[in-house]
Amino acid sequence: MTLSKAFYLLSPRNFALKSKIPLRSFARGYANSEVLRKTPLYDFHVENGAKMVPFAGYSMPLTYGNVGQVASHHHVRTKAGLFDVSHMVQSNFRGKTATEFLEWLTPSSLSSLKPYSSTLSVLLNEDGGIIDDTIITKHAVDAFYVVTNAGCRDGDLAWIKQKLHEWNSGQGKEGPVEHEVLEDWGLVALQGPEAASYLQSLTSFDLRQLTFGTSAFVPIEGGFNVHIARGGYTGEDGFEISIKPLQTVEVTELLTKVPVQLTGLGARDSLRLEAGMCLYGNDLDETTTPVEAGLSWVIGKERKELGGFIGAETVLKQLKEGPKRRRVGLVVEGAPARQGAKIVEPTTKEELGVITSGIPSPTTGKNIAMGYIKNGHHKKGTQVAVEVRKQLRPATLTPLPFVKANYYRG
Structure with missing residues (x-):
């Protein structure tokens, strides 16, 4: 096989055509001159027969071996699949005014959120456009775990840095907020109707205590302690599991025994669309407000009345008059x-x-x-x-x- 032929066969366009997934889903945020990042599971994917494609600046698995996108999709709907989502940006926000800062940065009501509960939210620009969608997990009034999209990484981090500087220089006089990016941490999503029973076999923690939108630090077989949030991007029951650096491969190997099947971007896209979930860069962007996107529910009730968040003027006007x-x-x-x-x-x-x-x-x-x-x-x-x-x-x-x-x- 010639080198040019190999590149064609491994191109995102060819895979997009074969799997009927829009090319833009794989190419967004990627330029030919860019060096692709790798997640901690890159070698693991290759060893397991993954077809790797560019996605959001990373080399990510599209499918594995001879298991096609549709077969993987059905496996998640009927049994369980495991996705590598380590390309997502995991962050901690800590400080006395962390709640107030994040309630300025987003339109969500975090003050009323219970500890170890999560909410979907959005980062908004001054015009109310969506910079990114995000999951915010409250560990305590002064500690939050936040996950944002890989394709928006550079823009998100620059925006957060700018707004943190403004906050810590002015509004946050009662206490500065610190932002820590969890570099090199693993993040995998175990999804499907058999996900809970399989994960339960690996831990003494009663997973029935975790309902949708809640999380906990959980011990699992092998002496590992991981952060598990119940939820995901497929519409099925499942868990997103954050893993310390150097432990990601070992934990992932534990999580990929029968009935769990490694699952790639192809099935992830079809599953999320059936579940009515947005893909940033396709269904959301900076010209789109949460009201237009049908995400008004992420805006807290009192915040719809009082505002106080970036982009509030446009959002509150649309809530009143319609988009x-x-x-x-x-x-x-x-x-x-x-x-x-x-x-x-x-x-x-x-x-x-x-x-x-x-x-x-x-x-x-x-x-x-x-x-x-x-x-x-x-x-x-x-x-x-x-x-x-x-x-x-x-x-x-x-x-x-x-x-x-x-x-x-x-």
Whole structure:
């Protein structure tokens, strides 16, 4: 095989075409001249037959061996899969005014969040646009564990550094806030209906104590102590497990026995879309507000009234008056719609919006998509048309998620 042929076969475009996953999902944040980062599990992936592709500046597994994306998808829906998400940025925020700082940086109500509970949130710019989506876990009033996206790493860290400087120089006079990036820590996601029973076999900790959106430091077989948060990106029951440097491979090996199967980016994308979850860079960006994105629920009740967070002016105005567009789910007939496809009114052909993510759904057997549509045209059941390969395909606006979530709530 020639070198040029090998690069073609291993290119993100070729894999995207074969697995029907949008190329942008793999190429975002990557330039040809960039040296790809590697997670602590890179060698482990290669040894297990992973097909590695560029994603968010990292070399990440798309699939493993001869197990295709659809088969991996079904395995997570019926049994359990393990994803390497160590490319995500894990951080600790500590300090007397950590709660107040993060309530300025995000629109979430963290004061009322119970210890060892988590919430989805967003980092907003001054205009209310989403810089990134994030999971915030409160360990104590002065200690938070925060996970942000790899593709936004440099921008997020620069923004946080700038806002920390402003805070510690002024608003945070009662006590500075410190930010620690957990470099080289592992992060894996164990997802699926058999995830809990398998993980329980490795620990004396009663996992029934952990409900969706809660976390704990948990001892597991082999003398390891890991941070486990119940939740994930698939809509299934599962856990995101943060692991100390130098222990990631050993812990991951423990977690990948039958019935758990190593799972890559291909299945991760189709699972999250069926679950109605956004992918930053596709469904969210700095021109999109949480109100437009259908994420108003991450904004605390009192914060909707009082504001006090970056970007509040725009967000509160949209909450009161309504946004110009809204994120919607669609089922498209005939052929799958991809990112960038136009949404139009079927009779007048008026352009109403655009598709941001779309796939043939392995679970439902339908062509599903998410996108943004003009306010007033967003009601479920509305008939629209989507331009696919220069043809207008009938589509119906459908409530999210496409597949019912199976979170464990006790």
